[in-house]
Amino acid sequence: MALTAGKVITCRAAVAWEEKKPLSIETVEVALPKAGEVRIKILSTGVCHTDAYTLDGLDPEGVFPCVLGHEGGGIVESVGEGVTTVKAGDHVIPLYIPQCGDCKFCQSPKTNLCGKIRATQGQGTMPDGTTRFTCKGRSLYHFMGCSTFSEYTVVAEISIAKINDTAPLDKVCLLGCGVPTGYGAALNTAKVEAGSNCAIWGLGAVGLAVAMGCRAAGAKRIIGIDLNPAKFEIAKKFGCTEFVNPKDHEKPIQQVMIELTDGGLDYTFECVGNVATMRAALESCHKGWGTSVIVGVAGSGQEISTRPFQLVTGRTWKGTAFGGWKSRDSVPKLVDEYLNKRIMLDEFVTHSMPFEKINDAFDLMHSGKRFVDKFVHEYSTQVLQMRHNECGSQTVLIYIWLMEVAFILSLIMPQELREQNLAAL
Structure with missing residues (x-):
């Protein structure tokens, strides 16, 4: 040097x-x-x-x-x-x-x-x-x-x-970037609770990091949602407990999820960057307390929409950037978590x-x-x-x-x- x-x-x-x-x-x-x-x-x-x-x-x-x-x-x-x-x-x-x-x-x-x-x-x-x-x-x-x-x-x-x-x-x-974004979306933004039911749209690296965060928080059910069935077996390593492929169902995915979880999910995460799946993730949340976090980035100029009644009846819509981590304080700690085998990186x-x-x-x-x-x-x-x-x-x-x-x-x-x-x- x-x-x-x-x-x-x-x-x-x-x-x-x-x-x-x-x-x-x-x-x-x-x-x-x-x-x-x-x-x-x-x-x-x-x-x-x-x-x-x-x-x-x-x-x-x-x-x-x-x-x-x-x-x-x-x-x-x-x-x-x-x-x-x-x-x-x-x-x-x-x-x-x-x-x-x-x-x-x-x-x-x-x-x-x-x-x-x-x-x-x-x-x-x-x-x-x-x-x-x-x-x-x-x-x-x-x-x-x-x-x-x-x-x-x-x-x-x-x-x-x-x-x-x-x-x-x-x-x-x-x-x-990607791993802290997903991991923090679960731990910092959603603040997933032990015993909760969660679903993740999109099982790329960010979605897998969300699953890792949900597991660390003690979630009971972590449902991975993706159009590619090849991702499902892999996602188990990161914490997913079950999987849904929207192509396997004739009903809208939000209806499928509500029926699968007795009224809806406690926490949902959209990791695709698609405004349609952002809406589906929100509308899959449980009435009264469900929280949906937008993690994926949609195309420039795109807008999200839903019926106001979805929010009036107690659902919360959030977004996250870098998983909510205070960067200079948190990244060194995340590195130490990796060294202490508390988070996964090599497995990617x-x-x-x-x-x-x-x-x-x-x-x-x-x-x-x-x-x-x-x-x-x-x-x-x-x-x-x-x-x-x-x-x-x-x-x-x-x-x-x-x-x-x-x-x-x-x-x-x-x-x-x-x-x-x-x-x-």
Whole structure:
């Protein structure tokens, strides 16, 4: 890290030059961190549906050209003036929801939606209104305050969680978005109670994380709802007790669920991002006390609706972002929960494929044929030096999650060289 501190870094990044076009692996320049900022060497990063949503031109805040990615893990390379909470060498997870600790949102126990840098983050810039990426003489915008599809990135200090340095970054990077979102939807937003009946629409990674949260809360029945029966057996590992495929029933799914649960569910979770299933999830709740949580993100401009009588008769409709976790406080604790085997991460990974097929991963996401939506690349601690010296050969491992995909890039190198590289950090 001492070799790069105080210098502009040249590295690789997957650049989104324009919407609806494949990502392009480019050489980019990453500027020094300014006051209150941190430059990170990204070792692992995930790709979420939100990245594809923006790349497809559906995000009203999407700006191009940009460096996407918001689910990563890495090591602090250098810090800007005034940074006190992290230092070079610290292991960190970038956060798309910051936590400044001072704004009215951070001061309130009712929300995790810090407002400190929301305006500039939504514009694709750092807090001072400028960017830290350039490529071919052009500035590249940031994404969700993270931009983890780059070997190096710069983020605000308030958008970093310092974590246990024994945690494997290729696993805990998943705690940057999807897993905490689902897990926290059950524990923080719904506040699922022991003995309750729950149902989850959509058994992708977020839905499975919801099931994990419901089980941790002591739910009695955890019903998984999905059109793909292949997901059902897998979901048992995460806590689902039974399964319903809407295609197996002629009745509306809400009627099926009400009959199945003697009047309706205590808690329901919509993890698809479909406004029709959002309504079905609410209307499957028990009269008088049922709560439905919207977890999935619907398309831009779409609206939800239901009969007002559904709410008048005691049902509650909620939404959640990042599972309600206060990010900087909570992510280190979630990492420790993983290390203590209280939450699952490894169980999401099942297959491998070549790294160069990152754009194929986006195609598979859209086709639905392979349940793809996670991409992780892990760089050797000295990958740039190795590449520039043309020393060693590269291999890319891609792990397909249960319903999602993770890609991990590593280098084949002698064990003694690998140990030297680790020691250099």
